[in-house]
Amino acid sequence: MKTPTWVHQIWENPPDPVVFFFPVMADVNMRKFETKLLVISLAFFASLFVFCASYFVSYTFVTFRSRLRPKEKVFWCLSFVRALFGLVSTFIGFWYIAFDDTLQKDVVNGNSQTSFLAVYIAVGFFIFECTALFSSIAMFGGFDAFLVAHHTLSLLGFGTVAYCETTHFFSVVGMLLEMTTPFSCLCWMFLKAGMAHLPIWKINQILLVHLFHCRTTIEGYFYYKLYMQWENVHHHMPRPIFWMLVVQLTLQFFILTPYWTYKKMGQLFNPVDWNHPELQKNKSDSKNGVTDVTGSSPKKSKSKKGLKKEN
Structure with missing residues (x-):
C-alpha cells in the first residue's frame, strides 16, 4: 500500500499544528497583550466549564452521588479537567519532541504559533488548578x-x-510530562468505583507506572539539552526563567517523579486512595478485597454512634 503524498510532506517538513488546522492563526500576533489575556482567559473558563459539566454528568453515577464525600467529588470533577489538559499537553509535547525540531534547534529563542498558544493555555489551566x-x-x-x-x-x-x-522548548516539550495525568485520573476514578479488582484497573496502573519512567527519561533529556546548549542558555535565557527551570527540574527529577513512581507502584499491589489519607477508614470490601476509602458501603449500615463520631 502506497503512503499518501501528504504524509511524506508532513514527515519531511512538519507544519505548525495550529496553523495547519487553522490557517487564519498564521496572521495572529501572539505577542500582543490582548492576545495573551484572551487565550489565558479562554483556557481558564474552558477548564471551569469542563469542571461544572463533569459535576452534572457524574451526578448520574451512583458512585459519585452516594459514595463520595464533598472533597472527593471536587477531586473527581478536577480529574476530568486534568485528564483533558493532559491529553492536549501530550499531543503538543510529543509533536515537538518527535517531529518538529523548531524548538530544539534553539531552546531559548525557538518558538512557533503553537508554542505561544500552548504556553498561554497552560497558564490559564494552572490558574484554574491553583484556584x-x-x-x-x-x-x-x-x-x-x-x-x-x-x-x-x-x-x-x-x-x-x-x-x-522566550524559552518555549522546556515549557512546551515539558507539557509532555502530563502524559501520566489521564491514566492517574482513571486510576483514582476506577478505585472509587470499586473496580480495582478488575483487569482494566491493573492494566491502567501498569501503563501509568511505565509512563512515570518515561517522565524520568524526558527530565534527564532536559538536563542533556541544557548541557549541549549551555552557552546559549547562559547568555540569552532570562535569569528568573533559568532559576525556576533549574529548581523545578531538580524537584521533578530527584524528588517528585521518583516519589510518585514509588507510590503508584505500591498502589498497584495495594489499591488505596493515598490522595486523601484523612478520609480513609481502613475498612475492607468483603466482595473484592479492596480497601473502602469512602467510608460508605452499600451492604452495611452505620450505627447511630458511628454517625455521631463522623459528624
Missing part, C-alpha cells in the same frame, strides 16, 4: 505539599515564560 486546589484546602482541609509545590511552580514558570516570550 481550585487552594479553595479545596481552605474548605475541606488537608495539604499535599508536593502537589501544591508542583502546581504553584508550574504556574510561576509558565507565567514567566508567557511574560518574557
Whole structure:
C-alpha cells in the first residue's frame, strides 16, 4: 500500500499544528497583550466549564452521588479537567519532541504559533488548578505539599515564560510530562468505583507506572539539552526563567517523579486512595478485597454512634 503524498510532506517538513488546522492563526500576533489575556482567559473558563459539566454528568453515577464525600467529588470533577489538559499537553509535547525540531534547534529563542498558544493555555489551566486546589484546602482541609509545590511552580514558570516570550522548548516539550495525568485520573476514578479488582484497573496502573519512567527519561533529556546548549542558555535565557527551570527540574527529577513512581507502584499491589489519607477508614470490601476509602458501603449500615463520631 502506497503512503499518501501528504504524509511524506508532513514527515519531511512538519507544519505548525495550529496553523495547519487553522490557517487564519498564521496572521495572529501572539505577542500582543490582548492576545495573551484572551487565550489565558479562554483556557481558564474552558477548564471551569469542563469542571461544572463533569459535576452534572457524574451526578448520574451512583458512585459519585452516594459514595463520595464533598472533597472527593471536587477531586473527581478536577480529574476530568486534568485528564483533558493532559491529553492536549501530550499531543503538543510529543509533536515537538518527535517531529518538529523548531524548538530544539534553539531552546531559548525557538518558538512557533503553537508554542505561544500552548504556553498561554497552560497558564490559564494552572490558574484554574491553583484556584481550585487552594479553595479545596481552605474548605475541606488537608495539604499535599508536593502537589501544591508542583502546581504553584508550574504556574510561576509558565507565567514567566508567557511574560518574557522566550524559552518555549522546556515549557512546551515539558507539557509532555502530563502524559501520566489521564491514566492517574482513571486510576483514582476506577478505585472509587470499586473496580480495582478488575483487569482494566491493573492494566491502567501498569501503563501509568511505565509512563512515570518515561517522565524520568524526558527530565534527564532536559538536563542533556541544557548541557549541549549551555552557552546559549547562559547568555540569552532570562535569569528568573533559568532559576525556576533549574529548581523545578531538580524537584521533578530527584524528588517528585521518583516519589510518585514509588507510590503508584505500591498502589498497584495495594489499591488505596493515598490522595486523601484523612478520609480513609481502613475498612475492607468483603466482595473484592479492596480497601473502602469512602467510608460508605452499600451492604452495611452505620450505627447511630458511628454517625455521631463522623459528624
